[in-house]
Amino acid sequence: EAGVAQSPRYKIIEKRQSVAFWCNPISGHATLYWYQQILGQGPKLLIQFQNNGVVDDSQLPKDRFSAERLKGVDSTLKIQPAKLEDSAVYLCASSFRSWGNNEQFFGPGTRLTVL
Amino acid sequence: AQSVTQLDSQVPVFEEAPVELRCNYSSSVSVYLFWYVQYPNQGLQLLLKYLSGSTLVKGINGFEAEFNKSQTSFHLRKPSVHISDTAEYFCAVSGGSQGNLIFGKGTKLSVKP
Numbered sequence: 001e002a003g004v005a006q007s008p009r010y011k012i013i014e015k016r017q018s019v020a021f022w023c024n025p026i027s028g029h030a031t032l033y034w035y036q037q038i039l040g041q042g043p044k045l046l047i048q049f050q051n052n053g054v055v056d057d058s059q060l061p062k063d064r065f066s067a068e069r070l071k072g073v074d075s076t077l078k079i080q081p082a083k084l085e086d087s088a089v090y091l092c093a094s095s096f097r098s099w100g101n102n103e104q105f106f107g108p109g110t111r112l113t114v115l
Numbered sequence: 116a117q118s119v120t121q122l123d124s125q126v127p128v129f130e131e132a133p134v135e136l137r138c139n140y141s142s143s144v145s146v147y148l149f150w151y152v153q154y155p156n157q158g159l160q161l162l163l164k165y166l167s168g169s170t171l172v173k174g175i176n177g178f179e180a181e182f183n184k185s186q187t188s189f190h191l192r193k194p195s196v197h198i199s200d201t202a203e204y205f206c207a208v209s210g211g212s213q214g215n216l217i218f219g220k221g222t223k224l225s226v227k228p
Contacts, residue, residue, distance in 0.1 A: 043159070045216070
């Protein structure tokens, strides 16, 4: 079974530029998550999708971050414009369902450096 | 609101020694508890999970954890560590209706020869 795929693996941009990350979840997983992991901290949920609908985006900085999952499969996360404090690893995860003992499977992450 | 506290940010240990990584949580609802491992430049991999039933949970790579409801703890243990166990370990709790995970800040386990 293929795992969660993410691209790119690494990205370096200057502040005020835009960047986009892509995620392809495990086939059949209805729930998709984007996490931000700042160096020295645990992952923090940015947004959760159930199929193509948003379940939780309470911690997404909506003035600069956006995410979509148009067909309920792949997802993109965009930052526009980027700030220095956005430097982090962005992890995508998927699970079969969104409640109860929903084991989440993580991709390798995208390491973003904002200069 | 739920929260997770990992009491040690770094744990150095010699190879073949036992190790315990500590995790405490707070929640007003019943919870599910997880331990994930993150090797350098990789995503998170599930080690083990507590859902219900027996409080002693066994996971992959010889790890186990014990759920203690009265102490709100879920400590991770391994009787004999290997160099390959060097990684960062995250404790997480899930209990909301939406099932999202709340992570601790992580514990870096460093196994020395």
